[in-house]
Amino acid sequence: MAQPPRFFSPTAAGTYRQCPLRWKYRYIDKLPDPPGESALVGTFAHRVLEHLCDDPADDRTPDRARELAGEAWRWISTRQDFAALGLDAAAEREFRWKAWTAIDALWQLEDPAQVTVRSTEQQISTTLDQVPFRGVVDRLDDADDGLVVTDYKSGRPPRRDRRDEALAQVILYAAAVEADTGERPVRARLLFLGGNREIVETRVDDTLLATTTGNLTATWEALGADCADDTFEPSTGPLCGWCAYVATCDKGRSEVLRRAEAGRLSADAPARQVLGISAA
Numbered sequence: 001m002a003q004p005p006r007f008f009s010p011t012a013a014g015t016y017r018q019c020p021l022r023w024k025y026r027y028i029d030k031l032p033d034p035p036g037e038s039a040l041v042g043t044f045a046h047r048v049l050e051h052l053c054d055d056p057a058d059d060r061t062p063d064r065a066r067e068l069a070g071e072a073w074r075w076i077s078t079r080q081d082f083a084a085l086g087l088d089a090a091a092e093r094e095f096r097w098k099a100w101t102a103i104d105a106l107w108q109l110e111d112p113a114q115v116t117v118r119s120t121e122q123q124i125s126t127t128l129d130q131v132p133f134r135g136v137v138d139r140l141d142d143a144d145d146g147l148v149v150t151d152y153k154s155g156r157p158p159r160r161d162r163r164d165e166a167l168a169q170v171i172l173y174a175a176a177v178e179a180d181t182g183e184r185p186v187r188a189r190l191l192f193l194g195g196n197r198e199i200v201e202t203r204v205d206d207t208l209l210a211t212t213t214g215n216l217t218a219t220w221e222a223l224g225a226d227c228a229d230d231t232f233e234p235s236t237g238p239l240c241g242w243c244a245y246v247a248t249c250d251k252g253r254s255e256v257l258r259r260a261e262a263g264r265l266s267a268d269a270p271a272r273q274v275l276g277i278s279a280a
Contacts, residue, residue: 002028002227003227005221007125007134013219020226021234021252025245035246036114036270037095044099047072047194049106050151050247052141060112065103066188069096073093102193109191109199116142126179128172129213131220137173146186147233149173149204156195166190167202171212174204241269 005012005027016023025031035043048068052060073096076082086207087095106112123263139150151170158166170188178184189201202208226232245254254277259265260277271277 004227009134010051019235020232024232041098044076045154048103050120053120057113101278105193105197109195118142118171124176124180127174149185149188153192154194157192157198166210175209241271246271
């Protein structure tokens with residue numbers, strides 16, 4: 001019988017909903033799940049923007065961001081997960097350019113010098129509808145209409161039919177802020193810094209909070225049942241091509257091989273290298 005985790009984060013909940021067996025590999029078996037290049041680009045950009053918004057408002061300039069980017073490069077270039085990417089000099093330059101493009105995109109969405117930042121990287125541990133919740137809020141802002149939860153995303157904005165799903169994380173953060181402090185944020189928003197830069201946001205109200213926390217509770221209960229029975233079924237599909245555990249999971253490996261044979265496996269799927277599948 002597996003033990004449920006002490007805390008449940010939006011990332012862990014998303015991993016479980018994506019594939020219960022992947023959740024088990026990562027959180028119970030503690031198998032390594034190293035971040036890919038895109039995730040580390042996001043880590044780089046997040047670090048720079050965190051420190052930028054910790055500065056006094058008048059100092060939040062592109063020149064200051066460049067200074068911080070230099071410091072962040074010295075930090076991330078010594079990490080083992082970065083070294084594991086095996087980037088050559090040209091690929092390292094491309095990595096730094098992608099990160100800077102995401103950082104610079106902030107000024108296309110807002111003027112950070114005009115934002116009243118209450119806190120950055122705010123850690124919150126609380127209980128949401130009987131679920132022990134833990135998360136880190138990128139930014140809490142004081143706006144004219146009240147408190148705003150802001151989260152950075154270094155990728156592209158989602159399709160319109162996937163926006164509610166994308167916003168669920170920041171709505172949970174809004175619920176956690178209210179549970180922890182008694183103050184309800186009025187808005188929750190995502191700043192997409194890659195590709196088509198866009199702010200995706202929503203007003204926070206009773207219905208939205210109830211729906212989102214209810215979904216979290218349902219996920220937590222399903223996880224508890226899997227832990228009690230020690231049964232974690234894999235959910236196979238296109239994302240198996242990007243799963244770090246594809247060589248460990250029999251059904252995931254079979255799914256990837258089937259897609260490759262049918263010509264439906266993306267050419268850039270990491271599983272190609274892991275399983276020795278040549279590009280078509």
